[in-house]
Amino acid sequence: MARSVGRTVVEGPVRLGRVVSRHRNEGPRSPNQSRGPACDGRASDREAAPRIGALGHRALSARRSFSGQAPGQGEDQPLGTVGAGRLSGVSWQGDGTSSVPYTIYTDPEIYRREQDRIFGGPYWSYVGLTAELPDPGDLKTTFIGDRPVVVVRGGDGRIRVLANRCAHRGVVVCRSTFDHVDELVCPYHQWCYDLEGSLVGVPFRRGVKKLGGMPAEFDLAEHGLVSLAVTERNGVVFASFAAAAALPALADELGPEMLRWFDRVFDGRELRVLGFLRQRVRANWKLMFENIKDPYHASLLHVFLVTFGLFRADQPSAVRMDPSGRHAVLISRKGEQQRNETTAQLRSFQADLELADPRLLQPVREYPGEETVVMQTLWPNLIVQQQSNTLATRQLVTRGPSEFDLHWTFFGYEDDDEEMTLRRLRQASLMGPSGLVSIDDSEVIRLAQLGLGSYPEGAAVVEMGGHDTTDTEHMVTETAIRAFYAHYRKVMDL
Numbered sequence: 001m002a003r004s005v006g007r008t009v010v011e012g013p014v015r016l017g018r019v020v021s022r023h024r025n026e027g028p029r030s031p032n033q034s035r036g037p038a039c040d041g042r043a044s045d046r047e048a049a050p051r052i053g054a055l056g057h058r059a060l061s062a063r064r065s066f067s068g069q070a071p072g073q074g075e076d077q078p079l080g081t082v083g084a085g086r087l088s089g090v091s092w093q094g095d096g097t098s099s100v101p102y103t104i105y106t107d108p109e110i111y112r113r114e115q116d117r118i119f120g121g122p123y124w125s126y127v128g129l130t131a132e133l134p135d136p137g138d139l140k141t142t143f144i145g146d147r148p149v150v151v152v153r154g155g156d157g158r159i160r161v162l163a164n165r166c167a168h169r170g171v172v173v174c175r176s177t178f179d180h181v182d183e184l185v186c187p188y189h190q191w192c193y194d195l196e197g198s199l200v201g202v203p204f205r206r207g208v209k210k211l212g213g214m215p216a217e218f219d220l221a222e223h224g225l226v227s228l229a230v231t232e233r234n235g236v237v238f239a240s241f242a243a244a245a246a247l248p249a250l251a252d253e254l255g256p257e258m259l260r261w262f263d264r265v266f267d268g269r270e271l272r273v274l275g276f277l278r279q280r281v282r283a284n285w286k287l288m289f290e291n292i293k294d295p296y297h298a299s300l301l302h303v304f305l306v307t308f309g310l311f312r313a314d315q316p317s318a319v320r321m322d323p324s325g326r327h328a329v330l331i332s333r334k335g336e337q338q339r340n341e342t343t344a345q346l347r348s349f350q351a352d353l354e355l356a357d358p359r360l361l362q363p364v365r366e367y368p369g370e371e372t373v374v375m376q377t378l379w380p381n382l383i384v385q386q387q388s389n390t391l392a393t394r395q396l397v398t399r400g401p402s403e404f405d406l407h408w409t410f411f412g413y414e415d416d417d418e419e420m421t422l423r424r425l426r427q428a429s430l431m432g433p434s435g436l437v438s439i440d441d442s443e444v445i446r447l448a449q450l451g452l453g454s455y456p457e458g459a460a461v462v463e464m465g466g467h468d469t470t471d472t473e474h475m476v477t478e479t480a481i482r483a484f485y486a487h488y489r490k491v492m493d494l
Helices: 059-066 108-119 252-264 285-293 305-307 418-430 436-451 479-491
Strands: 002-005 007-011 099-101 126-131 136-145 145-151 161-164 177-182 199-200 228-231 238-239 271-281 317-321 328-332 373-380 382-387 389-399 404-413 459-461
Touching: 002 459, 059 126, 108 373, 126 136, 126 145, 126 389, 136 436, 136 459, 145 238, 145 459, 161 228, 161 238, 161 373, 161 382, 177 418, 228 252, 252 373, 252 382, 252 404, 271 418, 285 373, 285 389, 285 436, 285 479, 317 479, 328 479, 373 389, 389 418
Parallel strands: 002 271
Antiparallel strands: 002 007, 099 459, 126 238, 136 145, 136 177, 145 161, 228 238, 271 404, 317 328, 328 373, 373 382, 382 389, 389 404
16 A cells, blocks of 8 residues: 655555654654744743634734735635635536536636635534544644644643644744644744744844844734634544634534434544555546545446445445535445346456455444445545445645645544454555555546646536436436535535
């Protein structure tokens, strides 16, 4: 399997056991691990600063800088309303979503509006699992859209999410994927923040030999890291740049149907992180969401799934959505490797294909019901995967109109025995950039971007199963894609 070090995908097994350890870095040693002059405890530089509130001091001006506005522009304009009005470069036929213009996958103006309205809007974005940060001082760096954030467990045990951007000159403060720290120290001028994001030290604040220094009115309390709204559910952490008062409870955002499937996997048991995979896909991020919301492609694209009956059109299946259409879940039950009326029509079916190690396809039932595959897509950036006994979250990180990163976190439960853990890891060979199944997805998505990017006047045909956006009891449909874009059009004003 593959895991990422920096930007390079390297081959190797998924790391087993406790992944986050003290002072573990992926990359050069971070200044966050040692105390510089800003954090040496001197009274002159380390005056107490109050805790940052839900949005942090000067949060409005900080959010404006994220959206690219200069000071004085749109002073009272909250995040999520920048760039109102129709976009001139997008022509969407009619009011439906059976046709999707190619320009939404390539247009820089569309991408900028997505960052503002979707990833910066009033929605909960996935940022990690509490099991990744077991101890006070543990942190991870990640992104909401393309905006860097730090997820950190404070001395009080609470998990906070902070903008990974120094209040001084905008430098990324934390560079390590995972770390264990006492303070957060900017590598440039070593402004020092506590684990709550409050600014606690500025080198040379009072100058050197009575020369220079910050003005007398400079107030540490006004220059903390921007603190995001945070919510947790059964070990899963979500955050938002929107004000907490503008956000629904997570349960309300998901709705009863989606919450039921979410809680099926995240049922309150303590989670155990098993490993990570990361890959960069040269395609628009929405194509990955489409891929997971498109159940019928699996019977045509994936030789492995079709041949061994893991996810196929002739198996009991269903598509479920929330009322808004932005969230969905695909559900299926494992079948057999046998030639029948359906498999006879599939070029990808290979009746004589055999596994050298059949244990790969020997799942153990562990959840209520008969479902063996449940793939849930949660707006705006999360895929929850249950394929037999392998479990993972997949986080979408946007990198521009034509690239995104996919961050996989494989997990099990603390009460798993060794046999179950090995089973989960063995079945994880289906997934990831070199997985027996998922390797097909990233390649075909790249090919889609290559094709549609060359023909901006074109549009995708999304008519399998009709034109409606209702739940189905089969997988020969694109209903979840149409429902997703119905909500997307409203949010994006397209």
